[in-house]
Amino acid sequence: MNVMETALSGMRAAQQGVQVAPHNVANVATPDAQRLQLQRSAAGQGGVDTTVVAADQDPTAPLGDLLAAKAEVVAFAANAAVIRRQDQMLGSLLDREA
Template structure:
């Protein structure tokens, strides 16, 4: 797999993880003693992003932060998919020119 695709795929995976975590936090907001989960992202040396999950120290929900995280992750996911689509179109165009 080439670098553009691997970067975009890792970004889409990270956005998907962030969507899952935000949904989990919203679904469990009313659970007594619930600790929100958070996603930590770190760029990789070779390319792309690596994600890990953790929990916040304080107990309780932060619905505003989770809703914003969902919207942001959704936009990031769409942007990464558009990158993959554009890369595929470029490769197709190169193959058409070479053929």
């Protein structure tokens, strides 16, 4: 797996995390709503695999969910920066070789 694919898998994982956290916050007052959690694992060739699983109910979790959503936004931006840098480096290499 190359740098671009690894960063893209990180962006996909962050996007899922951004979706899970608000789901939990929006449903905190809903009695039968299932709380969700994003589990990450290392992919075989690099990068990250994710799975959304049911989590235990926790009345104090909304603050943690909001902080997790913010962390996911930062992770998404960091992976996007890696992709931009990879693109710049490839462009510089092609300019140099031309």
